[in-house]
Amino acid sequence: MSSIVGAIGRKPAPAAHPIHELISERWSPRAFADRPVEAEKLHSLFEAARWAASTSNLQPWNFIFATREHPEEYARILETLNENNAKWAQAAPVLVVPVAKLYDFAGREQNSLYDLGMAVGNLVIQAVSLGLVTHQMGGFDTNKAHELLNIPEGYVPVSVIALGYPGSPDSLHPVLRERELAPRSRKSLDEFVFEGQWRQAAPDANV
Ligand SMILES: Cc1cc2nc3c(=O)[nH]c(=O)nc-3n(C[C@H](O)[C@H](O)[C@H](O)COP(=O)(O)O)c2cc1C
Incomplete structure (x- = not known):
């Protein structure tokens, strides 16, 4: 697996039955390398999310992301995090906010949290294949996210994902x-x- 993720930042699952190494290699570290993520890799992550299954192919997912190269945008997402998460997540070069569309075209509630989870599942596994690590966080302020990121009614931000290249635990x-x-x-x-x-x-x- 060293071709996919280097020795730093690896913590393979001690799986009891054989599983794909992209799954066993996914984990949620808090240490990130001080290295930006290439735009083409970001495109691949969202492309992987795009091809997830969803109820009636409604694709109720949206993603708002910011990189540290755009400090104002990045700071807006960072500000939504609770204090404990913000402490380490601010080292991540990219923050992503998955947002679910709650209602379908007829105003019916849809299975969007399930579908969004499918898309995020694809994204985090694609990240492993690209040598990246991800850490999802539920510890953020939904109201702040709505306000700071201009998320309209009928859409709900469900988490914030810190992502980047793995860093040394000594940085923590x-x-x-x-x-x-x-x-x-x-x-x-x-x-x-x-x-x-x-x-x-x-x-x-x-x-
Ligand atoms: C929806 C969701 C919310 C999470 N929220 C947080 C969080 O707020 N802070 C944190 O440090 N980790 C958070 N985690 C990471 C989990 O603690 C982690 O996935 C779990 O301990 C399993 O570890 P692993 O991902 O390394 O296998 C979250 C994970 C998910 C999927």
């Missing part, structure tokens, strides 16, 4: 550095995969 505050280096963990399959009915564990799902 010691507490965050410790988290950066901590092992990754997940529930076991038998806790959330059921065969046939709720809570009926699949016989081979135990890991």
Whole structure:
């Protein structure tokens, strides 16, 4: 995998069953290299999002991004983050705000959060393939995002994604550095995969 992500910034998932390395290599670091992301790579990230599946192909996703090369735009997104997130996320060269369109053309509520999640899933996996890392954050102020980013009614910003090239954990505050280096963990399959009915564990799902 070293061709995709270098040794710095890697924390592959200790998967219990074989999974694609683009999935095992995705994680959410807080350390970023002081290096801009090329425009063509940004295009590929949004192109990957574009080709996600969505309910009735309604594609209810939107993305507002800013790079550090445009400090005023960047500062507007940064300002939406809570203090803890802003501390480390300000080192990321790119911030992205995924925004869901809530209603379809007939004013009916659509499954847009699911669809937007599909698109972001594509984006973060495409990022791994390009040697980039992403860190999604729910810790931001939705009202501020609406106001500062001119997001109209009927649209909801659901997160902020910090993205860039991986950096050294040594660039982080010691507490965050410790988290950066901590092992990754997940529930076991038998806790959330059921065969046939709720809570009926699949016989081979135990890991
Ligand atoms: C929707 C969403 C919101 C999140 N919010 C935050 C956040 O506000 N701050 C933060 O440091 N990490 C946040 N995370 C990152 C998660 O903590 C992280 O994905 C989780 O611990 C699993 O780690 P991994 O992504 O490295 O596998 C968020 C992740 C997602 C998907």
